[in-house]
Amino acid sequence: MAAGRNLRYLDNELRDHESNSRFSRRESAYSNENYDHARNGALDNEKVSNLRHGDSGKDRDRIRSGARRREMVNGGYRSLQSNPGSREAFLDRGPKRCGFSARSVEREPGELSSESGSDDLIESESLVKDNGAVKQVEDRAQSPVEKKRKFSPIVWDRDDFQTSSLSRNEKPLEVTPLPPPPPLIKRSSRSPSVKCDGSSHSSPTKMHQDAAQVGVAEVSVPTVSSPVEIYSVCVVEQSSNAGQDGKQEDATHMEDEENMPTRHISSSRWAAGNNSPADEGEIVEEVEINKRRKKPPPKEYFQGRLRNKSLTPEVGEFVREGYRSSDSGERGHHSLPRSRDGFDEKDDVKGDNMEIDEEERRREISSDSLVETDSDDEYVRHETPEPAGTPLRSINMLQGCRSVDEFERLNKIDEGTYGVVYRAKDKKTGEIVALKKVKMEKEREGFPLTALREINILLSFHHPSIVDVKEVVVGSSLDSIFMVMEYMEHDLKALMESMKQRFSQSEVKCLMLQLLEGVKYLHDNWVLHRDLKTSNLLLNNRGELKICDFGLARQYGSPLKPYTHLVVTLWYRAPELLLGAKQYSTAIDMWSLGCIMAELLSKAPLFNGKTEFDQLDKIFRILGTPNESIWPGFSKLPGVKVNFVKHQLSSFRYNLLRKKFPATSFTGSPVLSDAGFDLLNKLLTYDPERRITVDDALKHDWFREVPLPKSKDFMPTFPAQHAQDRRGRRMVKSPDPLEEQRRKELTHSELGSGGLFG
Numbered sequence: 012m013a014a015g016r017n018l019r020y021l022d023n024e025l026r027d028h029e030s031n032s033r034f035s036r037r038e039s040a041y042s043n044e045n046y047d048h049a050r051n052g053a054l055d056n057e058k059v060s061n062l063r064h065g066d067s068g069k070d071r072d073r074i075r076s077g078a079r080r081r082e083m084v085n086g087g088y089r090s091l092q093s094n095p096g097s098r099e100a101f102l103d104r105g106p107k108r109c110g111f112s113a114r115s116v117e118r119e120p121g122e123l124s125s126e127s128g129s130d131d132l133i134e135s136e137s138l139v140k141d142n143g144a145v146k147q148v149e150d151r152a153q154s155p156v157e158k159k160r161k162f163s164p165i166v167w168d169r170d171d172f173q174t175s176s177l178s179r180n181e182k183p184l185e186v187t188p189l190p191p192p193p194p195l196i197k198r199s200s201r202s203p204s205v206k207c208d209g210s211s212h213s214s215p216t217k218m219h220q221d222a223a224q225v226g227v228a229e230v231s232v233p234t235v236s237s238p239v240e241i242y243s244v245c246v247v248e249q250s251s252n253a254g255q256d257g258k259q260e261d262a263t264h265m266e267d268e269e270n271m272p273t274r275h276i277s278s279s280r281w282a283a284g285n286n287s288p289a290d291e292g293e294i295v296e297e298v299e300i301n302k303r304r305k306k307p308p309p310k311e312y313f314q315g316r317l318r319n320k321s322l323t324p325e326v327g328e329f330v331r332e333g334y335r336s337s338d339s340g341e342r343g344h345h346s347l348p349r350s351r352d353g354f355d356e357k358d359d360v361k362g363d364n365m366e367i368d369e370e371e372r373r374r375e376i377s378s379d380s381l382v383e384t385d386s387d388d389e390y391v392r393h394e395t396p397e398p399a400g401t402p403l404r405s406i407n408m409l410q411g412c413r414s415v416d417e418f419e420r421l422n423k424i425d426e427g428t429y430g431v432v433y434r435a436k437d438k439k440t441g442e443i444v445a446l447k448k449v450k451m452e453k454e455r456e457g458f459p460l461t462a463l464r465e466i467n468i469l470l471s472f473h474h475p476s477i478v479d480v481k482e483v484v485v486g487s488s489l490d491s492i493f494m495v496m497e498y499m500e501h502d503l504k505a506l507m508e509s510m511k512q513r514f515s516q517s518e519v520k521c522l523m524l525q526l527l528e529g530v531k532y533l534h535d536n537w538v539l540h541r542d543l544k545t546s547n548l549l550l551n552n553r554g555e556l557k558i559c560d561f562g563l564a565r566q567y568g569s570p571l572k573p574y575t576h577l578v579v580t581l582w583y584r585a586p587e588l589l590l591g592a593k594q595y596s597t598a599i600d601m602w603s604l605g606c607i608m609a610e611l612l613s614k615a616p617l618f619n620g621k622t623e624f625d626q627l628d629k630i631f632r633i634l635g636t637p638n639e640s641i642w643p644g645f646s647k648l649p650g651v652k653v654n655f656v657k658h659q660l661s662s663f664r665y666n667l668l669r670k671k672f673p674a675t676s677f678t679g680s681p682v683l684s685d686a687g688f689d690l691l692n693k694l695l696t697y698d699p700e701r702r703i704t705v706d707d708a709l710k711h712d713w714f715r716e717v718p719l720p721k722s723k724d725f726m727p728t729f730p731a732q733h734a735q736d737r738r739g740r741r742m743v744k745s746p747d748p749l750e751e752q753r754r755k756e757l758t759h760s761e762l763g764s765g766g767l768f769g
């Protein structure tokens with residue numbers, strides 16, 4: 012029997028006593044602090060955003076805030092009523108969060124209290140409504156960047172199936188009779204002029220237009236200053252050169268898939284905040300020339316370390332055992348001290364480990380890092396000022412990796428596709444942490460790029476709703492790398508599988524608000540998560556939700572590459588991806604949030620398709636089959652050629668989704684107010700252009716009506732699942748076809764490689 016099934020929940024008990032002793036674990040001020048914290052995080056973003064976009068962004072927000080628009084969604088017209096009150100005003104309410112206007116005294120235990128902010132909001136709203144030219148004012152007030160923001164966050168998806176093998180979801184899991192994607196857009200043969208001084212700024216929208224014309228997307232990334240950045244930069248260089256050395260197929264593949272925009276990390280024009288029209292398009296050309304420019308790799312050492320292609324590792328080079336049997340005699344000169352960490356059960360093979368003087372290794376790595384700054388990328392990291400407020404972490408990963416021996420392994424929590432997660436204790440501090448071990452066995456080409464991407468993002472980002480990666484530690488061999496994360500007692504998928512009761516509406520609101528804050532932080536920093544699902548949402552016993560698993564996350568606006576549309580686990584995958592759209596944006600994450608919201612309310616996945624085709628069919632059955640009028644451009648999507656059954660598009664209020672989530676229920680169906688249903692419907696809007704943005708979702712009325720969002724402080728607690736291997740439970744009941752497939756592959760590779768550590 013699955014371990015999880017034996018879990019005994021105190022759920023009923025807990026819910027019966029929602030407002031008494033079990034919630035007394037924290038003082039009432041706690042939630043205020045927390046919300047202040049979250050709010051401050053958001054305000055930081057706001058500052059960044061304002062710095063980036065200038066004051067016009069604020070003006071636009073103020074003006075936009077009261078605007079009401081009519082919008083047709085999924086077959087029916089609905090009122091797209093943005094929130095009253097400016098973003099600042101909204102956030103400034105802080106612990107009142109809300110200034111949620113309670114229209115009834117009825118409240119669930121732990122709801123955030125309502126304050127009088129609503130009057131301001133109404134006032135602000137009416138001010139805008141009085142202005143008959145709201146739309147025009149809004150348009151005028153939008154800063155170029157902000158205005159583009161709605162359209163520009165596009166990842167150009169020129170995927171083809173040949174190049175999709177690197178991405179974790181790109182396995183041919185579902186045999187779906189979708190037609191092949193259209194041919195790739197040809198790149199411009201224009202002779203580009205390169206501007207590397209970091210001073211040029213480009214307009215995202217214009218850049219996208221250019222990108223559309225020339226087939227090259229621009230670089231836009233959050234500023235990241237961790238040493239991992241160095242790592243990524245080298246990947247880029249390596250890729251480019253490898254491709255020119257005759258290893259085109261492999262290298263191009265890697266370049267296209269993994270040519271990380273980190274090359275431009277600190278010189279992102281968008282991050283720097285200026286948009287000089289004169290420079291528009293230049294960045295596109297810059298990317299183009301960078302791709303074509305032939306120049307020596309920045310440093311052999313990095314090539315070898317990352318791609319395992321140099322013949323002899325240099326001092327400090329990471330050498331992975333197992334992949335270099337042929338040159339074992341040429342192993343690097345150094346290795347970490349042999350140590351038997353409690354996480355590697357395969358330490359018998361330690362003979363392959365390099366002996367290394369730790370101090371010397373650090374010195375060497377340090378000097379290598381310095382040499383690296385002499386490369387073309389130097390300006391990237393030193394000449395461009397970081398935008399204020401951008402999340403920065405100054406962990407020098409390469410210089411200061413501790414050994415995993417400094418942690419005591421407690422138990423394995425879960426095993427995903429790309430990592431095994433352990434619960435562990437820091438021997439020095441006694442702190443309980445989660446250690447995610449990067450799986451290397453499937454990597455033949457060096458350090459796994461999904462892990463690199465995840466480490467890069469997680470070390471750089473800091474937000475209450477994003478899981479915190481504290482540091483990176485190394486195991487007994489240098490191919491054993493662990494991310495040290497804050498430990499979270501649950502993931503929402505495992506938790507819901509074992510909960511007896513559903514989350515209440517106010518609890519779902521609390522979770523959704525935290526989730527939205529996290530996604531807002533990502534989108535504000537030009538990152539798409541691309542794999543939002545309940546198993547990637549962690550919850551601790553302080554009621555805090557955090558997003559994890561950034562292995563698929565992308566800086567959007569990255570250089571053109573054959574992105575796959577097979578991102579996002581099937582059940583949470585947006586229709587445009589399922590239909591093979593060539594470009595996608597932040598809206599894909601918003602669709603996932605709609606699926607998550609529904610799942611939180613009903614404790615069951617909303618669209619649980621087995622194949623892409625089945626997934627689409629399930630969506631269409633509930634929401635109706637889309638058409639050109641509700642989703643302009645729909646009929647041109649590649650996947651639409653498939654003969655879908657045409658399910659009737661009924662008025663959104665009476666569609667099957669509403670039946671699943673009625674306003675009142677005597678049958679045990681999860682109830683959802685009109686406002687809640689409106690938000691759900693807006694998240695599950697077919698047309699990505701019309702799908703609600705994270706900013707608007709955060710300001711949605713649902714969060715302001717009773718029952719108000721529960722304070723984190725008053726969220727129910729559940730027995731920690733750390734004693735259980737979450738994977739064990741899922742083995743028994745995994746409703747996720749992609750996970751099934753991944754597991755099968757993992758099992759094969761485990762067998763093939765003689766087993767995994769841990």
Ligand SMILES: Nc1ncnc2c1ncn2[C@@H]1O[C@H](COP(=O)(O)OP(=O)(O)OP(=O)(O)O)[C@@H](O)[C@H]1O
Pocket residue numbers: 424425426427428429430431432445447478496497498499500501502505546547549559560561562737753
């Ligand atoms: N910080 C953490 N604290 C506690 N548990 C965690 C933590 N991070 C991850 N987990 C658990 O490990 C699981 C797998 O983690 P993660 O999703 O990061 O790995 P993955 O290999 O990328 O997984 P997947 O195959 O789902 O993409 C999560 O679903 C969660 O249950």
